Amino acid sequence: MSYFIDAVLKSDEKIELRQFLHELRAKDQRYLLRNDIERAFTEYCEDHEKSEAFQHVSNLGKLIFYTQEIIVEDESVCAIVRPKIAYQEAFRIHEDFTYDKMTVQDLLDTRDRFVDRYKPQEGDVFEIDFEPFYDYSPTIRDPKNIGKGVQFLNRYLSSKLFQAPRQWKETLFQFLSLHSYNGLKLMINPRIGSWEQLSDRVKQAIGFVSQRPENDPYENFRFDLQDMGFEPGWGNTANRVRETLEILDELIDSPDDSVLEGFLSRIPMIFRIVLVSVHGWFGQEGVLGRPDTGGQVVYVLDQARSLEKQLQTELQQAGLDVLGVHPKVIVLSRLIPNADGTRCNERLEKIWGTDDAWILRVPFRKFNPNVTDNWISRFEIWPYLETYAIDAEKELLVEFKEKPDLIVGNYSDGNIVAFLLSRRLNVTQFNVAHALEKSKYLFSNLYWQDLENQYHFSLQFITDLISMNAANCIISSTYQEIVGRTDSVGQYESYHCFTMPDLYHVVTGIELFSPKFNVVPPGVNENIYFPYTRQEQRVPDDAERLEELLFTLDDPSQVYGKLDDPSKRPLFSMARLDRIKNLTGLAECFGQSKELQKHCNLILVAGKLREDESNDPEEISEMRKLYEIIDRYELHGKFRWLGVRLPKTDSGEVYRVIADRRGVFVQPALFEAFGLTILEAMISGIPTFGTQFGGPLEIIQDRVNGFYINPTNLEETAQKLIDFVTKCEQNPDYWLEISRKGIDRVYTTYTWKIHTTRLLSMAKTFGFWNYSSKENREDMMRYIEALFYLIYKPRAQALLEDHMQR
Ligand code: UDP
Ligand code: LCN
Numbered sequence: 001m002s003y004f005i006d007a008v009l010k011s012d013e014k015i016e017l018r019q020f021l022h023e024l025r026a027k028d029q030r031y032l033l034r035n036d037i038e039r040a041f042t043e044y045c046e047d048h049e050k051s052e053a054f055q056h057v058s059n060l061g062k063l064i065f066y067t068q069e070i071i072v073e074d075e076s077v078c079a080i081v082r083p084k085i086a087y088q089e090a091f092r093i094h095e096d097f098t099y100d101k102m103t104v105q106d107l108l109d110t111r112d113r114f115v116d117r118y119k120p121q122e123g124d125v126f127e128i129d130f131e132p133f134y135d136y137s138p139t140i141r142d143p144k145n146i147g148k149g150v151q152f153l154n155r156y157l158s159s160k161l162f163q164a165p166r167q168w169k170e171t172l173f174q175f176l177s178l179h180s181y182n183g184l185k186l187m188i189n190p191r192i193g194s195w196e197q198l199s200d201r202v203k204q205a206i207g208f209v210s211q212r213p214e215n216d217p218y219e220n221f222r223f224d225l226q227d228m229g230f231e232p233g234w235g236n237t238a239n240r241v242r243e244t245l246e247i248l249d250e251l252i253d254s255p256d257d258s259v260l261e262g263f264l265s266r267i268p269m270i271f272r273i274v275l276v277s278v279h280g281w282f283g284q285e286g287v288l289g290r291p292d293t294g295g296q297v298v299y300v301l302d303q304a305r306s307l308e309k310q311l312q313t314e315l316q317q318a319g320l321d322v323l324g325v326h327p328k329v330i331v332l333s334r335l336i337p338n339a340d341g342t343r344c345n346e347r348l349e350k351i352w353g354t355d356d357a358w359i360l361r362v363p364f365r366k367f368n369p370n371v372t373d374n375w376i377s378r379f380e381i382w383p384y385l386e387t388y389a390i391d392a393e394k395e396l397l398v399e400f401k402e403k404p405d406l407i408v409g410n411y412s413d414g415n416i417v418a419f420l421l422s423r424r425l426n427v428t429q430f431n432v433a434h435a436l437e438k439s440k441y442l443f444s445n446l447y448w449q450d451l452e453n454q455y456h457f458s459l460q461f462i463t464d465l466i467s468m469n470a471a472n473c474i475i476s477s478t479y480q481e482i483v484g485r486t487d488s489v490g491q492y493e494s495y496h497c498f499t500m501p502d503l504y505h506v507v508t509g510i511e512l513f514s515p516k517f518n519v520v521p522p523g524v525n526e527n528i529y530f531p532y533t534r535q536e537q538r539v540p541d542d543a544e545r546l547e548e549l550l551f552t553l554d555d556p557s558q559v560y561g562k563l564d565d566p567s568k569r570p571l572f573s574m575a576r577l578d579r580i581k582n583l584t585g586l587a588e589c590f591g592q593s594k595e596l597q598k599h600c601n602l603i604l605v606a607g608k609l610r611e612d613e614s615n616d617p618e619e620i621s622e623m624r625k626l627y628e629i630i631d632r633y634e635l636h637g638k639f640r641w642l643g644v645r646l647p648k649t650d651s652g653e654v655y656r657v658i659a660d661r662r663g664v665f666v667q668p669a670l671f672e673a674f675g676l677t678i679l680e681a682m683i684s685g686i687p688t689f690g691t692q693f694g695g696p697l698e699i700i701q702d703r704v705n706g707f708y709i710n711p712t713n714l715e716e717t718a719q720k721l722i723d724f725v726t727k728c729e730q731n732p733d734y735w736l737e738i739s740r741k742g743i744d745r746v747y748t749t750y751t752w753k754i755h756t757t758r759l760l761s762m763a764k765t766f767g768f769w770n771y772s773s774k775e776n777r778e779d780m781m782r783y784i785e786a787l788f789y790l791i792y793k794p795r796a797q798a799l800l801e802d803h804m805q806r
Helices: 002-009 013-026 034-047 052-057 059-066 104-114 131-136 149-163 165-177 195-210 222-228 238-253 257-266 295-317 382-400 411-425 448-455 457-470 479-483 540-551 583-592 594-599 617-632 648-660 676-684 714-730 732-749 752-772 774-804
Strands: 031-033 067-072 076-084 087-094 099-101 127-129 272-276 328-335 348-350 357-363 406-410 428-432 473-476 498-500 504-508 517-519 569-574 600-605 639-642 664-667 688-691 707-709
Touching: 002 013, 002 059, 002 076, 002 087, 002 099, 013 034, 013 059, 013 067, 031 034, 034 052, 034 059, 034 067, 052 059, 059 067, 059 076, 067 104, 076 104, 087 104, 104 498, 104 504, 131 774, 149 165, 149 257, 149 517, 149 752, 165 195, 165 752, 195 222, 195 238, 238 257, 257 752, 272 295, 272 382, 272 411, 295 328, 295 357, 295 406, 295 676, 295 752, 328 382, 357 382, 382 411, 382 457, 382 774, 406 411, 411 428, 411 457, 411 774, 428 457, 428 752, 448 457, 457 498, 457 774, 473 479, 473 752, 479 517, 540 639, 540 648, 569 583, 569 648, 569 676, 569 714, 583 594, 583 600, 583 617, 583 714, 594 600, 594 714, 600 648, 617 639, 648 676, 664 676, 664 714, 676 688, 676 732, 688 714, 707 714, 714 732
Parallel strands: 127 504, 272 328, 272 406, 328 357, 406 428, 428 473, 473 517, 569 600, 569 664, 600 639, 664 688, 688 707
Antiparallel strands: 031 067, 067 076, 076 087, 087 099, 348 357, 498 504
């Protein structure tokens, strides 16, 4: 990138750069992020009547495009440039237009100086650097392949098999000898004493099973195989056993990545899974829309069901179901004694539609019951998690009788509990972030001290660093969650290098090129969310009842607002009343556009209607804003706000009723990590307008199966909606076309079946990798423990002391 800086500074364009920086200096803003930089440069180009070409393709235009941050200092300007994905450099441009490349330390000091927290006279600040610990593991080279970690790892492992065959075959042999289920030995027994012997026996066993009828059940020849050294787990029929043995035979003779993946995915090594989801109200009914309770609960419950089903299929194909081997999935959540009408005070709850999947709720220790008997905001949960993990371990062992085979954490709190449990139990740890708060709240690290009272980011960010580095595998829903796009930084990428002034500097927070990163998007529950056209699956009475609720029911306890003309096309949205969800922004956009109001009504499903029903400050403030907007823009007659918590089946039918009316779904979040409502709306057949900030960018293909909106640009958003609805009025087939393409998009790309098949296959590869490279991780794990005990724990203790006073 110094190329562009050089090109600008060595040409006449430096005059424009000087002018531009001069004008920036004249403004108040001293720290500009990408949006601000883009806006300022567009203004500059307009004011100076610069051509389109200058704005976009001149060297200066390109330099500006790649610049993520500008810090204006007294005698210089610091520019942080990101010329390619997952890579950034910082430059200090001096008044005489010479420049220096800045070191990471210099950059972090500069940021500290900006907030007046640079105190070199008091000594250096603590630096966190994970880079040396990643030397042990292979890394991906091409940023395009970030997020395809398991494919890479399989390639790497199979090449090891080629390069050092004896050692790796020995490792695989030892690994195969490990497996058992409740004392039942699986795969191979001590009759096979070495790798060489295994190789011979595999060929012998292939010969044996090939003689048998293809569908001959495993039980008929179990003991013959046992004599040869093979225990259950190879297959349920002669054919399946032969196939698995042949894959192993190929792996011995000519290993490649797909053979290795195929073989590992057939080894039955996962029977018991824990999904950790601690915060919020974790339940199966009456919880969605409450504070901290949204997509994560939906995701985890659907995933639990789907994992059980997939494991059942795999164990059946491995021939183990008939031997009494069956999977068990436990969602580990928090027991809340004052459960406010939910079932969150029940220790154990069966997950509907499963044979052996449960929600296990473990309470926080009592400490101050005024706090711990109640819901606790996800921003305040930190003091309770270590003791929670200790208690949860005991409860899990009671339920499973053995230790689990895989622990998947969810969100920062669930991930740190997953780390603590995995460390104690020596089990593979997977993480799912759902949303990393650092990206949601701009400058949340730089101004952490000002935000600490409400958000406690000092705890959350160290938690994230600990658990993302400790995890064997990180499941992300999109590629951009990891490393963003050419013009935006990814959520994980934002942890690569940052400052927490006065607390620590992160020099390298995470290795983005590590194979631990894997993109595995979630799906939707297809029994609940399905296209509006499937009349045979729909219940007419439900549709009628919900139609009334959405458009006409006059019940102030549930609905605010009456429609003058309920037949107008509905613009629909559903979300928690969080500031980031920005339903108020959508209301404002609708309020400002008389034209949009001519064509449409706005209908929102958003948790609650009355302040006295809430104890969440953000929710209360959003309610106030919504009422104020309705009054300010005189939206009475055009607007309905449903303050209801819909049962899951109703929420599916609500989307379909909106689709029956040829409605439009709008997701206006200021930032949306993924956005399950987008999948739900699309699969139901509603043309969907999704925020361009976050995951929806990857779900929707703009103008093909949905549309992007910039929710901070109200006028443009309203215009996009007007253009769409007028086009549909002129040509109703257009609505049908987008609707159909949205449905296709979800069915081809976002299903739980795809998700869990990949997740289990990955769990096996990472299980094997974890086993074969364990000793190499120990140094990093010790460093991580040091961060936990020296930073996390004292801060959590201080927060606990605060809670004790409440
Ligand atoms: N949801 C709901 N009622 C509400 C708000 C949300 O049932 O009042 C559901 C919605 O259908 C979706 C989930 O909660 O399944 C929200 O997930 P999403 O990923 O869109 O956002 P999150 O709330 O996780 O940020
Ligand atoms: C949390 C979020 O904020 C959403 O964007 C996701 O869709 C949800 O979790 C499920 O991962």
